[in-house]
Amino acid sequence: MSDLTLKIGRLVLANPVTVASGTFGYAEEFADFIDLNQLGGIITKTVTLEPRPGNPPPRIAETSGGMLNSIGLPNVGVQKFITDKMPFLRTLTTKIIVNVAGKSAEDYPEIIRILDAVEGIDAYELNYSCPNVKEGGLSFSANAHVAESVTKSVRAVTNRPIIAKLTPNVTAIGEIGLAVEQGGADAVSAVNTFVGMAIDIPSRRPKIAMVTAGYSGPAIKPLALAKVYELYKKIHIPIIGIGGICDTNDAIEFLIAGAAAIQVGTANFWDPCISIKIVEGLQTWCRQNHIQKITELTGSLKIK
């Protein structure tokens, strides 16, 4: 058996395979299909201070090799998250990472303060980057100063590990990565969705009610991989790689490019068992390739 464990700051994951926010519900949706405790970690659907109804339909559209979504962060709000969703999550032994988003910069420390009193949360992922919310989100990680100061304000109210989730829709993602590192983030996760669009020709209407949307799935993998590599060259904290990961080889590519762990997103939708298959696939691949510790892979890209 190869050693698949790794550390994200003080957070120890049993293996590098986690599941991406918004693609795994609150884990209960997958309980019939897989043994959730075999995962390295679970990142929950974004929670906000107040409940949000989400966007009108159509919210999703399929394109060749990818999908567009403008879901609009529907969620029950932090209080109901604690009473309705946490009890199930607490029964799990895998790491629970709660993803949060704010309407304003002040929302972030406030929501973290509320969650910090709750048992069973192992880390936070700060969603700075969701392009689907009118109020912003995107703005928090599109600007290095804002990203740094929001991270600092969260760092000031919690000792739990913080992971800053970055948008790829910026010119220099490395600069944003450095800023959140300076703000006290323990890790970054990259990337969130790319801004995209699709049009229904007969009606000339956008295929998504909100017109533009977040693009994800296999089609974004090369783009996401390049962002992870760019971050790896620039920052010193661990990177959790996200974007179009559909099988074991995809996951390994992200590790080689510099990721310490990965998140499986859109692929969960067509194969709810895919995350576990990747955990098993990594174990097999490491054994076959005589990799003792999975951490040896991170950033092992060879450029002659």
Added chain:
Amino acid sequence: MKTLKKAVVVPVLANVQVTHDTWHITLEDKQIAHDSCGGQFVNVFVPQNNGVLWRRPFGIHTTDPDKGVFTLLYKQIGRGTTALTTVKAGEALDILGPLGNCFTHTSDLKEAIIVAGGIGIAPFPLFIQHLVQHSVKISVFYGARSKIDFCCLDFFRQTGVNLHLATEDGSSGHKGFITAPLLAYLQTLPDKPGARIYVCGPTPMLAKMKELCRDTGVPAEVSVETMMGCGFGACMGCPVPLENPASDGRLYALACKDGPVFNLEEIRFDE
């Protein structure tokens, strides 16, 4: 009863074309054949997928629990359903199911009035299989564009349901929409309190049905169709606008998780 959702690879026993654009596929799985109820669906992974990413949802059409088989009735409309027509007996399909909820059958039900438009007929035979075992009177109002579009007419004749047909081109039954003969029927219905309508069809028909049910006071359930990214509550891509905010403040229900069957009066079709 909570049935376990599952991901399984099931043998294909037959896949036959039944009309110019509609196919009937027979699949083998004991649990799904045994546990499913009318209204539920399976989400099918499309082989040779030409860039198709999501699974495709189809209502469970009939089941044979003794033989451990179930069937789907599907209309060829795009990439996924076209790929599905190439699947052959002896091959296997990767499916999730059974998913979603069922049409309700309460003990006071005396007459089930089934209203289907086009391929909206697909989920009803399973429900009818169940109802005939409970001696409920069954009336079926089935509308299609033309005579050549009708499916399962033999099934309806064998089950002895009270069948009403309509076609837009007048090639069979009433000429026009099925809602016209339905309205006439409802106006003369002697036992309204024991009757319930079950409807599945294109959105304009559902909007019309909503009006009709409000006017006649007969309660109705509807099976809705939306885009589905996952089919099991993970993507939140299948919202159904609610007429009034739910008790927890939600403005939308999820078709795959809270449905696909809803009380017609609870949902809106204008978006």
